[in-house]
Amino acid sequence: MGLPNAFEDLSSELEVDAFRRLFPLRYFERHLAESIRTDGRPLGKARETSIFLGAVASANGSALVKIGSTTMLTAIKMEVMTPSLESPDEGCLAIDFFMPPICSPIVRPGRPAEASPVVSKQLSDTISSSKMIDLKELSLVSGKAAWMAYLDIYCLDADGALFDAALLSAVAALSHLQIPAVAMNDDGKIVLVSDEDGRKQAQEPVNKEKRKLTLRSIPFSLTCILHKNYILADPTAEEESIVETHVTIVLDTSGQLISLYKPGGPVLAYTSAIQDCVALTRQRVKELKSFLDKENPDMEV
């Protein structure tokens, strides 16, 4: 096959940017050979991460998270529902992940991105299996009223590792969530109690003061891509499009494995590779936890 030679010749004449677009895999591999990534990172290092809590003023809890340029905005709105018969003293947490057309050239209006329902499902599975939240804490009046927490995550900029960023922003928003003080009125409806008129009201407040949820163990995740023998942590969208083997590992703060997700891909993830990924994730969890603690000094875990 004369092909490799053909672009060998071409490559010497091409500009870097053109080469990158025309032969992405070759460009990528040349970098790997030097143990460096196309954006200048070492292989196992995640991108710069920032968390900003309270980004949406009108929500009960919110967070803006950036990992590299991947940006997620999460808001939680609390509404009241009648709990189901099977679990009369449990509230509910509904998680939705949206990819609006602004976030990526691939998404077009009216045609939701393929990834968004997948990430939605993964997120709610992860958060429920991590037992991070006790749904009993969302109960108001047993059998009558309970909180329905709508957690909506919007991807504002998609540049790889969507699940990691979405999970981090969901967790951050939950840590920021303040449950409003409410009372039940005569009609059996739940109404807000504001600080001034709280005492004047004859009704018994159901939820006396603003409170935070107790977060028992917080899940954090890291996505790695496997290419030949290389393991690359926290891939960008460009890297994700070149390499097909992805491994997402979720650990909680105590280092327990919560979920592991490897959707297909040609490279078989050997146990050793998986263990390397877990080790990388363990480091990352420590890092992320310290970020979150910094934003949330009064959070007790």
Next chain:
Amino acid sequence: MAGKGGATPATYSPSPTTDKQKPALFKEDWVRPDGRGFHQCRPAFFRTGAVNAASGSAYAEFGNTKVIVSVFGPRESKKAMMYSDIGRLNCNVSFTTFATPVRGQGSDHNEYSAMLHKALEGGIILESFPKTTVDVFALVLESSGSDLPVVISCASLALADAGIMMYDLVASVSVSSFSKNLVIDPVLEEENCQDGSLMITCMPSRYEITQLTVTGEWSSPKINEGMQLCLDACAKLAKIMRSCLKEAASDSKE
């Protein structure tokens, strides 16, 4: 748990017990909810390059109204089969579920999409990208009044950031009328009980109006006054937008 969403019972958001009296608008000594003067706009904040994945993007914040606009293209258009010697402009405006005080569905806003298209088409040199499409997608993160004007101004900044040829920046401002008073850049509470509204989208350096809508009853002098108010505010707004672009350009040079 979350999985039970299948048969989600109807939910409602709890409201304060004390029935809010209708805000005492129209009174002589009436002050605006955020304490601004009648002819004073909210402080405007713009930043370009908010979304890396897009060819151009901008973020705008007017008080609590927050908007992101991404521009993609010029790129091949999938919808248009026919040859066209001018470019196509495609606009879409959507809201987040948490944009409005009551949780919404986060759906597309067709009226705003059409309005955004009309406001921008007069400002873009469509001849400069034949056979291709430029997509302008806006997401209203938080809505707190004057959403459409903010979206339009932000979109024109995003277009500039994407390097799309335009005759001029397109700035947009609206005023609300309350009996005799005109109030510029209204917030949501004001919009909900206004008698009429006037929105102007213009290209200040060319002194041209690309879009204009009026609702409610207006006499000729009042229309004059409202238009002048908007045009002046648009000119100021365009200055802020321009300085934002200059800043971004000088940053990238360094």
Next chain:
Amino acid sequence: MWHASAPRTSGMVGLSLGEKHFIQGGIAHDLRCDGRKRLTYRRISVETGVIPHANGSAQVRIGGTDVIASIKAELGKPSLLQPDKGKVSIYIDCSSTAEPAFEGRGGNELAAELSIALQRCLLGGKSGAGAGIDLSSLIVVEGKICWDLYIDGLVVSSDGNLLDALGAAIKAALCNTGIPRVQVAAGTSNDEQPEVDVSDEEFLQFDTSGVPVIVTLTKVGRHYIVDATSEEESQMSSAVSISVNRQGHICGMTKRGGVGLDPSIILDMISVAQHVSAQLINKLDSEIASAEAEEET
């Protein structure tokens, strides 16, 4: 649905360069292809009561444009924000008979644009001020029962100037509308929904004197024209629809795309619209009166 820049006047208007010049030149010389001057309307004919089972209806033909408006009144509940006012909604449909491009969902985009423009031009501001229809006259029991007016428009045949024609048809249909008199059963307490008795003999007429007319000024070259045909619309550089009531006040305005306009031109357009609207209102009034008289005989 997303909004794409499909040409508004679709494929049916295929004009050669010569024809385009002819239209533009005619307008510049104040002599349009059909012999009209720039500010002259085509023949307007109004027929009321065309839909027998509606509360009010009218068909308006302006040249080759043919639209029908029908009004149905149903009892409903006023909104919490405005307990002393009834509700009005306007929906427009574009029949595929008017244009093959309207087949299937093809007409939805134009229909939505027309519906929004009509709402803006006829229903006034959010508080209801400046509405062509006195919304408080629709109230039956404050906070409890009101009339909901459903205005449905249908474009049967289209040859330009749809918005003005629809506006006129709605105005005529409102004149033709009879709202049944409602008797409220006395003695119901405050919390309950009062019982009502809807009369099927006595009807109340609306005060329609405040309903504005819509004048669309289409700018072709340096001049603007009223009542453009679809061929003329295909040559527009921009258009402004202005709704004006009997007092000459503006009740709504929409610029309908196209290139930018100098503010002074817009102000000039407003004054032209005010001038034209006075004639149009008189013309419509007499047409509506004779149509009503016709229907009664």
Next chain:
Amino acid sequence: MGIVEGKESIERCGGNGMVFEKIHLRMEYVSPEGLRLDGRRPMEMRQIRAEIGAVSKADGSAIFEMGNTKVIAAVYGPREVQNRSQISNHALVRCEYSMANFSTGDRMRKSKGDRRSTEISLVIRQTMEASILTHLLPRSQIDIYVQVLQADGGTRSACINAATLALADAGIPMRDLVTSCSAGYLNSTPLLDLNYVEDSAGGPDVTLGILPKLDKVTLLQMDSKLPIDILENVMQLAIEGCKAIANYIREILLENTKQLEYRRGV
């Protein structure tokens, strides 16, 4: 005779039949004097009215009214085939049927293309296709759009009649003028041209389309139980109706042609 048989057939229907019979007994569709609810005789058609050229831009168009039922049809074509893959040696006939929001008593917002409209579109298309000489117009397309302005029973028939007129107005070659009329059987009486109340009584309703000159039936729809000998009577009645309509349509077309001639100064 007919009376007894009619009753029996209803009783055999079981549960639903009982309900139907109750309504049937309460509602008197034909009075003892032999008059129908709207004052017509059983064999009498509603007033029909037709008008050619309602849509200025269409190649052919017509309004057809049968009593309170009013439909408008517009024909565009023969013209270039829009979807190139559908080009064939015969003309492509397409049809879209839609109802105006205000066409029925209760206001509704219906989207185009629901099941009923799709079905009627298909019926109209097939009926018209049978009479159009499609082989004379290869590689072309004919669009028939029918819009119901008011529905008061017999919309199908009215649509077909309007479409025939519109096709003739567009100058499309046809074997014959298809005309259609419905007939029903209520209170043991065959009734011509049912209106909405009679139509919704649940009795048999036969919609028939014929090519009057060739004396051939091109459309026959009936969705109810009806003894075969009564069907013959009812069909015969519908055929009479179709023929009457055909005569009327012919008159209208002749009149229209005369007008055209006059205007041309021939």
